[in-house]
Amino acid sequence: MTDDQEQTLRALGYCSCCRRALNKSKGLAFAGMNRRASWEYPTRGDELLKLPWREAVGVLCDDCASAGSRPTWAVELRGDTVFYYTPVELQEAFVPSEELLSFCRSNGLRFHWSKAPRQVADAVRAFMKGEELPESAVSVVRWYAWQSCQGKDAPPDLREKLLGLDQRELNVFLSEELPKKHGIEVL
Ligand SMILES: [Zn+2]
Numbered sequence: 001m002t003d004d005q006e007q008t009l010r011a012l013g014y015c016s017c018c019r020r021a022l023n024k025s026k027g028l029a030f031a032g033m034n035r036r037a038s039w040e041y042p043t044r045g046d047e048l049l050k051l052p053w054r055e056a057v058g059v060l061c062d063d064c065a066s067a068g069s070r071p072t073w074a075v076e077l078r079g080d081t082v083f084y085y086t087p088v089e090l091q092e093a094f095v096p097s098e099e100l101l102s103f104c105r106s107n108g109l110r111f112h113w114s115k116a117p118r119q120v121a122d123a124v125r126a127f128m129k130g131e132e133l134p135e136s137a138v139s140v141v142r143w144y145a146w147q148s149c150q151g152k153d154a155p156p157d158l159r160e161k162l163l164g165l166d167q168r169e170l171n172v173f174l175s176e177e178l179p180k181k182h183g184i185e186v187l
Contacts, residue, residue, distance in 0.1 A: 001042050005077055009042070009059065013082045016058030016071035029065035030057040035090035036139075036163070039076040039083075048104055049096060052146040052159050056090055092135040094119070094143070109147045113187075120144055128187050130171065138167050145174055148186045155182060 001009075006028060013022045022028065030042055035056040037043040043054035058071020073084040096104075099117040113124040123140035126133055142162045149158055165173055178184045 001077075005041055008080060009075070009077050009082060012080070013059060013075060013077075015061035015064055016073045016075055016084070017060055017064040017069045020061055020063075022059065022061055025061040027062060027065070029060040029062075031060060031071050032057050033071060033074050033087060033090070034093050034095045035074060035087055036093050037074070037076070037090070039078060041077045042075065048101065049143065050109060050147070051093070051143055052162055053093065055093065056085070092139060094123075094136045094139045109150075113144055116144075124187065127167070127171065128175070133167060138170070141170070141174075145186045149178075149184055152184050153182060154178075154184060 010022045010025065010028060014020060015022060015025075016031075030044065032044055032055045036053040037056040040054075042057055042059065044057055045051065045054060056074035056076075058073055059075045060069065060071060073086060074090060076083040076085070097117065097119045100119045103111075103117045113120050115121075116124075120140055123133070123137045124144060126137065127141045146159070146162055155161070161173055162170070174186050178186055
């Protein structure tokens with residue numbers, strides 16, 4: 001976010017938790033909501049997991065930030081307009097388990113799903129069986145496939161495909177199109 005954008009958000013926005021105007025707040029704090037953002041500002045990336053999407057955040061006033069409160073609404077600044085969304089309006093993204101986070105910290109992001117922490121191994125195994133999964137589990141597979149394709153000769157629209165396909169289409173893409181057309185085995 002630029003300073004201008006931050007000023008606009010402060011002038012026009014309200015706290016994502018207590019709904020008080022932000023213009024009296026000294027600082028703006030942002031907290032992630034484990035949802036995919038379909039907008040640019042404000043959002044956050046994940047340095048450790050290198051997610052293929054940006055995470056939606058809520059904005060917090062000084063009081064709510066220092067109380068450690070969690071946001072109820074995600075915020076988008078588009079031009080001079082501020083929009084708020086409830087989590088159900090946004091696409092789910094997985095919440096990484098502590099086990100997965102510490103695994104990634106010590107092993108990096110190049111791993112095979114069968115040797116990964118349970119969160120990844122379970123999601124990929126169920127996905128391969130064609131079980132109907134909640135988006136939180138499918139998003140684990142989307143992220144895992146994104147990591148597996150890094151440094152390989154993947155199609156240029158890989159990100160759009162991984163993020164845009166529904167579970168069934170994604171299964172066809174990962175189990176047929178990627179290996180046959182691009183020689184990439186993800187599953
Ligand atoms: Zn507040």
